Amino acid sequence: MLDVYELLDRRIVFVTGKGGIGKTYIAANLAQLAAARGKRVCIVENRVDDQIAPLFGHPPIGHKITELLPNLYTINLDARENFRDFVVKHLGFESLFERVFNTKIIKSFIRMLPGIAELTLLGRLYHMTALAKQPFDLVILDGYSSGHFLNLMTTPDAVIRSGLIGPVLEETKRLRSFINAPGNSAILLVTTAEPLVMSEAMDFLPQIINTGLSDLKGVIVNRYFDDVLTAKDLARVIQTPGSPLKTAAEFCLWRYGGNRGQVEKLKALIAKVAPDGIAISTLPDFGVVKEPLTAVSSKQFVAELRPFA
Amino acid sequence: MSLVARLINEKKIIICLGAGGVGKTTSATAIAVAAAKSGKRTALLSIDPAKRLAAALNIKLSFELTEVKLPGVLAGHLFATMIDQKTIFDDMVIKSTKDGKIRDKILNHSLYKAASNNFGGAVEYMALAKLQGILESKRFDLVVVDTPPDAHALDFLAKPNILSGFMDGKVMSWVIKPFHLAQKLGFSKLFAAGERLAGGLAEVAGIKALQTLAEFLVLMQETIGGFNKAGEALEKELALKTTAYCVVTTPRSSAVRSCKVIVEQLRKMGRQTDLLLVNRVIKPDIAESITHYKEGDTTLGEANACLRALRDTAVLNAGLIKDLQDSLTLLLGNQLPTQYVFDQTFDIHSSEGVMLLAQALAE
Numbered sequence: 001m002l003d004v005y006e007l008l009d010r011r012i013v014f015v016t017g018k019g020g021i022g023k024t025y026i027a028a029n030l031a032q033l034a035a036a037r038g039k040r041v042c043i044v045e046n047r048v049d050d051q052i053a054p055l056f057g058h059p060p061i062g063h064k065i066t067e068l069l070p071n072l073y074t075i076n077l078d079a080r081e082n083f084r085d086f087v088v089k090h091l092g093f094e095s096l097f098e099r100v101f102n103t104k105i106i107k108s109f110i111r112m113l114p115g116i117a118e119l120t121l122l123g124r125l126y127h128m129t130a131l132a133k134q135p136f137d138l139v140i141l142d143g144y145s146s147g148h149f150l151n152l153m154t155t156p157d158a159v160i161r162s163g164l165i166g167p168v169l170e171e172t173k174r175l176r177s178f179i180n181a182p183g184n185s186a187i188l189l190v191t192t193a194e195p196l197v198m199s200e201a202m203d204f205l206p207q208i209i210n211t212g213l214s215d216l217k218g219v220i221v222n223r224y225f226d227d228v229l230t231a232k233d234l235a236r237v238i239q240t241p242g243s244p245l246k247t248a249a250e251f252c253l254w255r256y257g258g259n260r261g262q263v264e265k266l267k268a269l270i271a272k273v274a275p276d277g278i279a280i281s282t283l284p285d286f287g288v289v290k291e292p293l294t295a296v297s298s299k300q301f302v303a304e305l306r307p308f309a
Numbered sequence: 310m311s312l313v314a315r316l317i318n319e320k321k322i323i324i325c326l327g328a329g330g331v332g333k334t335t336s337a338t339a340i341a342v343a344a345a346k347s348g349k350r351t352a353l354l355s356i357d358p359a360k361r362l363a364a365a366l367n368i369k370l371s372f373e374l375t376e377v378k379l380p381g382v383l384a385g386h387l388f389a390t391m392i393d394q395k396t397i398f399d400d401m402v403i404k405s406t407k408d409g410k411i412r413d414k415i416l417n418h419s420l421y422k423a424a425s426n427n428f429g430g431a432v433e434y435m436a437l438a439k440l441q442g443i444l445e446s447k448r449f450d451l452v453v454v455d456t457p458p459d460a461h462a463l464d465f466l467a468k469p470n471i472l473s474g475f476m477d478g479k480v481m482s483w484v485i486k487p488f489h490l491a492q493k494l495g496f497s498k499l500f501a502a503g504e505r506l507a508g509g510l511a512e513v514a515g516i517k518a519l520q521t522l523a524e525f526l527v528l529m530q531e532t533i534g535g536f537n538k539a540g541e542a543l544e545k546e547l548a549l550k551t552t553a554y555c556v557v558t559t560p561r562s563s564a565v566r567s568c569k570v571i572v573e574q575l576r577k578m579g580r581q582t583d584l585l586l587v588n589r590v591i592k593p594d595i596a597e598s599i600t601h602y603k604e605g606d607t608t609l610g611e612a613n614a615c616l617r618a619l620r621d622t623a624v625l626n627a628g629l630i631k632d633l634q635d636s637l638t639l640l641l642g643n644q645l646p647t648q649y650v651f652d653q654t655f656d657i658h659s660s661e662g663v664m665l666l667a668q669a670l671a672e
Binding site for chain 1: 328329330331359360361362458559561562563564566567570571574592594595597598599601602609610611612613614615616617618619620621622624625652654656658
């Protein structure tokens with residue numbers, strides 16, 4: 001079973017997985033749990049369209065640390081602002097920055113030069129939890145899926161190998177050490193039991209482990225119903241003559257059919273590639289997530305998170 | 310004639326946009342299949358593809374167009390290229406760099422090797438260059454483009470030649486010239502050369518970095534030049550009426566939120582959303598059936614939880630669809646042409662499944 005509270009004792013938690021399967025909901029609930037325990041938490045995203053603030057009933061906030069609830073903050077990092085913050089705050093080159101970089105150049109730079117956007121993002125996370133005057137106890141990064149997440153995880157090593165020297169290299173080594181230090185950071189992989197989603201997660205899982213930067217602590221299978229457990233009762237509904245729920249039950253049979261088998265496959269893969277084990281937990285399909293999120297949601301989250309046997 | 314069928318009939322390019330997990334890749338594929346079935350010579354360009362879907366249709370992850378053979382589709386009518394980060398850069402460099410020695414130097418350059426998996430936003434850019442190549446070849450009646458699952462795709466659609474800001478002589482020469490000068494005059498002259506950018510880089514990343522970068526850019530000049538030309542031509546093509554923008558969504562809160570943002574961004578770019586495709590809509594007979602669910606019905610046993618989830622989903626779906634339509638109508642002043650696609654009860658990610666979905670879309 002995923003030890004959620006141990007996870008939340010870390011400084012940086014990366015929540016990743018395919019788009020549209022509930023990462024944000026899970027990241028938001030984890031953040032609430034941490035905040036409720038008195039930790040100063042920031043959920044970080046890096047998207048064109050804010051997803052976190054609206055989930056808490058707040059208008060979009062952009063690149064500005066904003067308090068949503070007591071102890072719970074969020075920011076939607078912008079790549080250009082990150083770049084500026086990295087050069088100015090992190091490296092300390094304010095006057096240089098003002099002289100040299102303008103918006104058009106930054107935009108092109110970030111696009112063309114490998115890893116700049118990723119490096120400055122990691123730099124921001126490190127800064128927020130370790131170097132800032134008022135550091136956060138926990139920073140949760142939401143919204144990086146598959147390919148982009150792997151890029152993020154491999155960027156520090158790529159920069160270290162690329163022949164850069166000077167402040168950027170030193171800073172990269174420092175942040176790599178921090179992220180890599182035991183207990184400092186963790187990765188949570190989210191998936192569903194749908195074949196397409198699960199096959200991507202299984203493709204992705206060994207690659208995450210191979211990046212060697214942070215610990216893959218757990219996999220959460222979202223929107224999960226144990227089809228083996230529910231099959232008999234659904235079949236009964238279907239076979240009951242004149243049951244108005246017949247069509248709905250048939251659909252459930254189809255939708256959740258094969259769920260358990262898919263997670264068994266995942267379990268077998270983990271046994272192969274991670275001999276120390278990675279906790280697999282499941283969350284049911286809640287149908288509706290009441291927005292704005294409140295403490296009720298995170299209580300439900302903890303109550304419904306089950307270990308996969 | 311369905312809205313999708315009409316687009317297939319009238320347009321030369323169909324671009325699919327939308328948040329992650331809404332079924333963009335699947336829909337783009339089904340649209341391409343439907344087009345090919347109807348007799349159009351069709352190309353499908355997919356970025357950040359679903360490997361399982363690619364495997365199901367026997368499409369290789371390669372920069373080159375490969376033929377997709379499906380029952381009912383005439384030979385030579387459906388070609389696809391599915392690009393992911395690993396394949397794209399190598400392929401592009403190999404194709405665009407005529408000089409074998411230069412090509413090898415690029416592929417072996419330390420910066421390239423360290424980072425060719427990390428060229429972030431360049432994937433989209435490369436894909437657009439590929440798109441331009443496909444259009445120039447004039448082999449196809451219709452090109453269907455599947456975009457990466459975030460609105461960054463729109464940045465590139467707005468300005469396909471965005472790299473020109475960096476590469477068009479000015480900035481590139483700022484980096485390269487002083488390096489050459491510095492070699493002649495000594496490194497202390499680097500700042501005096503008046504090239505602020507180069508000086509800035511050197512201070513932040515070290516002289517060696519500047520050297521490495523300068524070398525790399527010199528090598529890449531030809532390749533980048535090719536990208537830029539493609540970008541300019543493409544910008545014109547994308548603004549034509551024969552290019553259709555199809556926004557894909559599902560009735561889930563986060564997808565609906567992204568959908569509104571994307572439609573608004575398209576509007577700001579001066580483009581219209583030609584079609585709103587709403588996937589995963591619960592079929593009416595299922596929606597009707599689940600209204601008979603009663604809370605706390607103990608006879609349902611273990612089936613209770615999933616039936617309740619279905620009931621809640623059905624209610625939420627209906628509400629979100631209405632909310633989405635109302636918001637978009639408010640934003641645009643008129644209703645968007647919308648096609649609803651039911652959540653299917655067959656495996657879409659198989660060749661038979663894609664054929665069935667194609668049929669459902671283009672009836």
